[in-house]
Amino acid sequence: MSHLGYGCLMTVDRDQVLRTAAALLTRKPTATMDEVARASGIGRATLHRHFAGRDALVKALEELGIREFEAALDAARTDEGPASDALRRLVAEVEPAAGLLAFLVTENQLFEGEVNEGWDRLDARVSALFRRGQEGGEFRIDLPPAWLTEAFYGLVGTAAWAVQDGRVAAKDFQYMIAELLLGGARRSVE
Amino acid sequence: MSHLGYGCLMTVDRDQVLRTAAALLTRKPTATMDEVARASGIGRATLHRHFAGRDALVKALEELGIREFEAALDAARTDEGPASDALRRLVAEVEPAAGLLAFLVTENQLFEGEVNEGWDRLDARVSALFRRGQEGGEFRIDLPPAWLTEAFYGLVGTAAWAVQDGRVAAKDFQYMIAELLLGGARRSVE
DNA sequence: CCCAAATGAGACACTGACGTCTCACTCCTT
DNA sequence: AAGGAGTGAGACGTCAGTGTCTCATTTGGG
Structure with missing residues (x-):
């Protein structure tokens, strides 16, 4: 899992985060990056590792x-x-x-x-x-x-x-x- | 026009501002208070005199x-x-x-x-x-x-x-x- | 004509969110 | 067991928008 930029588990998690973010933002379009991160059970830093910024998300x-x-x-x-x-x-x-x-x-x-x-x-x-x-x-x-x-x-x-x-x-x-x-x-x- | 809180021209202008703000925010819901003021041709300070804040607006x-x-x-x-x-x-x-x-x-x-x-x-x-x-x-x-x-x-x-x-x-x-x-x-x- | 009220422009501090960074800590692999 | 990758928490600096204030200017009524 270290030989690729997109590791095996990474994409899975990324997708998981994405779905959670979708569910949250659907209910609260103004949700903070921090709220999105918490909703996925990850830290804000990790969220930024997956998505460069709010726009990217x-x-x-x-x-x-x-x-x-x-x-x-x-x-x-x-x-x-x-x-x-x-x-x-x-x-x-x-x-x-x-x-x-x-x-x-x-x-x-x-x-x-x-x-x-x-x-x-x-x-x-x-x-x-x-x-x-x-x-x-x-x-x-x-x-x-x-x-x-x-x-x-x-x-x-x-x-x-x-x-x-x-x-x-x-x-x-x-x-x-x-x-x-x-x-x-x-x-x-x- | 000094004997009342709501002077003669004040309410008219207020309503005018309101309509303009409606037209603008309809097109651009994220418009700034400054943009709303400019759209009505007034200063931001005057806008705040009519509406305490964005929430009030x-x-x-x-x-x-x-x-x-x-x-x-x-x-x-x-x-x-x-x-x-x-x-x-x-x-x-x-x-x-x-x-x-x-x-x-x-x-x-x-x-x-x-x-x-x-x-x-x-x-x-x-x-x-x-x-x-x-x-x-x-x-x-x-x-x-x-x-x-x-x-x-x-x-x-x-x-x-x-x-x-x-x-x-x-x-x-x-x-x-x-x-x-x-x-x-x-x-x-x- | 004059004065008071209203206005516009700008300065200012404050807030909330963002993006970046560091630093322990926890797994997981080897 | 040792090393490294990934993570979480938190500490910054930055920035845009807001709300408040002052002051010079304009406007309208008496």
């Missing part, structure tokens, strides 16, 4: 979020079967990362310029799903895919917060998002 | 937002006519305050405890609208009013940001929110 978090969301998109097989079902699968797959996504979205909101190019790729994939649904006659065409994509992010984040604060039940997460996004609040005439 | 902003949202609820006459139409009216009335609302929602998100009691009142009114729609058979009953309320806030904020960043057209603001919230993305079988 956030950037690493961003890459983790992008990776997880991309994995969710893969696992959901968004280009197979009916778009509605694909969207439902996507919501289900994205649930574990919802809090992190919510954090990153608001974080991006206040970062001026130079956004990670990974987001564009993800936006494109989500957008493509909605477009596919539209072209297949499954989704309505009077709402632009860009808006549906934004709304997807927004609802996922909103639901994550609402669950966090206990305003809605965690078990309804997937159902509430998918149903509202797909069918809306109005009772459909069946 | 945010609190005043919160009260402004609550006031405006309450006014929107009043103007939308949410307890009259079909719930769908009432919701559409509400979205229309809330549009000018959408950015401020988005700012306050995320601000509240990171504030632990002691939320302004005004929010409960607003939540109750929005929630009541959805419940009315459900009881009237107009809205589906499998989505809890609390979730619909959260989703409403979420979509308004998301749309405000998306418009801000030019990802969607500003003129579609009302339509996109109301249509998605009411009808969802799926093409309804008419």
Whole structure:
């Protein structure tokens, strides 16, 4: 474990720290580096050995979020079967990362310029799903895919917060998002 | 203008400053007190004469937002006519305050405890609208009013940001929110 | 016209968080 | 057992933002 810059246990721990940091910053976006370190059960110095600074930590978090969301998109097989079902699968797959996504979205909101190019790729994939649904006659065409994509992010984040604060039940997460996004609040005439 | 604590011009300017601060903080939530002052064309000292500190400013902003949202609820006459139409009216009335609302929602998100009691009142009114729609058979009953309320806030904020960043057209603001919230993305079988 | 109030600019101290560094201490390997 | 790598605790210096203060200047009313 001394022959490499990234030793065997190091990366594991790094990832562990990253997940803990994600969980904490999701709940308290203004958490201190010290709080992040304590939350992971390590010292502030060690945290700095893993991540050069707060910016580096956030950037690493961003890459983790992008990776997880991309994995969710893969696992959901968004280009197979009916778009509605694909969207439902996507919501289900994205649930574990919802809090992190919510954090990153608001974080991006206040970062001026130079956004990670990974987001564009993800936006494109989500957008493509909605477009596919539209072209297949499954989704309505009077709402632009860009808006549906934004709304997807927004609802996922909103639901994550609402669950966090206990305003809605965690078990309804997937159902509430998918149903509202797909069918809306109005009772459909069946 | 010397016989009162709140002189004639003072309150006007205070409100003016508040609106400017709202507009700025909506775009840049981390803006400095100095930036807020400059944006209003006043000195930092004068800003401190109006608002004791940053906390006081945010609190005043919160009260402004609550006031405006309450006014929107009043103007939308949410307890009259079909719930769908009432919701559409509400979205229309809330549009000018959408950015401020988005700012306050995320601000509240990171504030632990002691939320302004005004929010409960607003939540109750929005929630009541959805419940009315459900009881009237107009809205589906499998989505809890609390979730619909959260989703409403979420979509308004998301749309405000998306418009801000030019990802969607500003003129579609009302339509996109109301249509998605009411009808969802799926093409309804008419 | 004059005076009082309000303002803007700047100086100042204080705070909180950050980033760097050192120094014991604890494992783990050999 | 001995050596080294990694760690935790803590002590700095730095910096940005805040809140307070003073003082010269402007503004508006009497």
